[in-house]
Amino acid sequence: HHVYDVVIVGGGTAGIAAAASLLKRHPRLEIAVVEPSANHYYQPGWTLVGAGLMPYEQTHRPMIQVLPDDVIWYQQRVRTIAPRRRWIALGSGQQLQYRVLIIAMGLTLNWKGIEGLEETLGSNGVSSNYMPELSPYTWQNIQALTTGRALFTQPLETIKCAGAPQKTMYLACDHWRKAGVLSNVDVHFHNSRASLFGIDAFVPVLSKYLEHYGISHHSQEELVAVDGTHRQAFFRYQGDQGLREYEARFDMLHVVPPQCAPALISDCGLADSGGWLDVDPGTLQHTYFPTIFGIGDVCGTGNAKTAAAVRAQMPVVTDNVLAVLRGAMPKQKYDGYGACPLTVEHGRVVLAEFDYSGELQPSLPQWLVGSTEPSRLAWWVKTQLMPRYYWNGLLKGRKRLL
Numbered sequence: 276h277h278v279y280d281v282v283i284v285g286g287g288t289a290g291i292a293a294a295a296s297l298l299k300r301h302p303r304l305e306i307a308v309v310e311p312s313a314n315h316y317y318q319p320g321w322t323l324v325g326a327g328l329m330p331y332e333q334t335h336r337p338m339i340q341v342l343p344d345d346v347i348w349y350q351q352r353v354r355t356i357a358p359r360r361r362w363i364a365l366g367s368g369q370q371l372q373y374r375v376l377i378i379a380m381g382l383t384l385n386w387k388g389i390e391g392l393e394e395t396l397g398s399n400g401v402s403s404n405y406m407p408e409l410s411p412y413t414w415q416n417i418q419a420l421t422t423g424r425a426l427f428t429q430p431l432e433t434i435k436c437a438g439a440p441q442k443t444m445y446l447a448c449d450h451w452r453k454a455g456v457l458s459n460v461d462v463h464f465h466n467s468r469a470s471l472f473g474i475d476a477f478v479p480v481l482s483k484y485l486e487h488y489g490i491s492h493h494s495q496e497e498l499v500a501v502d503g504t505h506r507q508a509f510f511r512y513q514g515d516q517g518l519r520e521y522e523a524r525f526d527m528l529h530v531v532p533p534q535c536a537p538a539l540i541s542d543c544g545l546a547d548s549g550g551w552l553d554v555d556p557g558t559l560q561h562t563y564f565p566t567i568f569g570i571g572d573v574c575g576t577g578n579a580k581t582a583a584a585v586r587a588q589m590p591v592v593t594d595n596v597l598a599v600l601r602g603a604m605p606k607q608k609y610d611g612y613g614a615c616p617l618t619v620e621h622g623r624v625v626l627a628e629f630d631y632s633g634e635l636q637p638s639l640p641q642w643l644v645g646s647t648e649p650s651r652l653a654w655w656v657k658t659q660l661m662p663r664y665y666w667n668g669l670l671k672g673r674k675r676l677l
C-alpha cells in the first residue's frame with residue numbers, strides 16, 4: 276500500500292500555505308492535497324468587493340494554479356478520517372494512507388441556521404460577503420440605497436474574521452456619507468454579542484465610528500429569521516421575562532451566517548468540547564494523535580480565525596511536521612497571533628493585531644501609527660500589499676510580507 280509522507284485535508288488558505296512551506300523546506304516530500312473545489316478563494320478580498328474596491332474576479336483563481344507543482348491533488352471531499360490506522364477515505368471510497376495528516380478544512384457556514392435566509396440571499400436586498408459571488412451584490416445594494424433602513428448582523432458563535440460584519444458596514448456608511456445621503460439612511464448593527472470587539476483596546480475607536488456615522492448598536496440581539504419578500508428580519512433577545520422576538524423592516528440586509536466546526540471533526544473523534552479540532556495551542560499537534568496537525572480556522576485554538584493567523588501558524592506547523600517525520604518532538608510554538616484590518620473609512624484602517632493573551636502585537640512602526648489608531652499606511656497594507664502578498668507570498672510558503 277502506498278503511504279504519503281503528508282496528506283493535507285483542504286486546499287484553502289491554510290492547506291496551500293502548509294503544502295508550499297513544507298515543499299520549500301523539503302522538496303522531495305510526497306504530499307497529497309484533498310480539496311473538492313475547482314477554485315481557490317481570497318476571502319479577505321470579499322470585504323473590498325462588497326465596497327466596490329476590488330473586482331470579484333480578483334478574489335479567486337483556479338485551484339490547479341495555486342497548488343504547488345509537486346503535490347498530488349485529489350479533487351474530492353474527505354469522508355472519513357481513521358486516526359489510529361492513519362488513513363482517510365475520500366468521497367469516491369478511495370483510501371489514502373499517511374505518515375502525517377494536516378487538517379486544514381476551515382469552518383462550516385451554517386446558512387440554514389437562519390430561517391428563510393437561503394431562499395432570499397442574493398435578492399430582496401439581502402446579501403452576505405461570506406458567500407462567494409454575493410459580495411458584488413452587497414455593493415449593488417449599497418449603491419442603490421439612497422434612503423431607508425440598512426441592517427447589518429453578527430452571529431453569536433465564533434466567526435472567521437470577527438471584524439468583517441462591521442467592516443462592510445463602515446465602508447457602506449462612508450459611501451453614503453460621501454454621496455450625501457447618510458442622513459436619510461437609518462443604519463442598525465444587530466450584534467449577537469455583548470461587546471463590539473473581542474479585544475477591549477479597540478472598542479473605543481469603533482464606538483467613535485458608530486457615533487460618527489450615526490449607527491444604532493443593538494447588542495445581544497440575534498437574527499433568527501428573514502422574510503425576504505416582505506423585507507422583514509426577526510431578532511431574538513433576552514428580555515426580563517425570557518426570550519423575546521421582534522421584527523424589523525429593512526431595505527438592505529447584510530447577514531453574517533452562524534459558523535461552526537465541520538461535523539467530520541467530531542464524527543471522527545478528533546474534536547474538543549466545542550467540536551473544533553483538538554490541537555495543542557502552541558505546537559498545533561493533535562492532543563491524542565501525534566501524527567495529526569491542524570492549521571487555520573478548523574483549530575480549536577483561541578486565536579482570531581484569520582488568514583493572518585495562518586501566516587503565523589505556517590512555519591510552526593511546517594517545522595513540527597518535519598520533526599515528527601524524522602521521529603523527533605515538535606518544538607516550535609505558535610503565540611496566537613491574528614490580525615483583523617478594520618476598514619473604518621475609505622483610506623483608513625485600524626489594524627487590530629493581537630495574540631492568545633489579548634496582548635497587542637502591532638507590526639507597523641509605533642512611532643508612525645498607534646496600535647489602535649486609524650491609519651493610511653494600514654489601508655495601503657490591506658488594499659494593496661495584502662492581496663499581492665497572499666497570492667505571491669503566503670500561498671508560496673513565505674512568511675515575510677516584503
Ligand code: FAD
Nearest residue numbers: 285287288289318319353380381436571572580581582583
Ligand atoms: P479556508 O480558506 O476556508 O479553506 C478550507 C478549505 O477546506 C476549503 O477550500 C474547503 O473546500 C475545504 N474543505 C472543506 N471540507 C472539506 C472536506 N471534507 N474534504 C476536503 N476539503 C474540504 N482574514 C484575514 O487575515 N484578514 C482579513 O481581512 C479577512 N477578512 C475576511 C473577510 C471575509 C468576508 C471572510 C469570509 C474571511 C476573512 N478572513 C480574513 C478570514 C480568512 O479568509 C480565513 O481565516 C482563512 O481563509 C482560513 O483558511 P483555512 O484554510 O483555514 O480555511
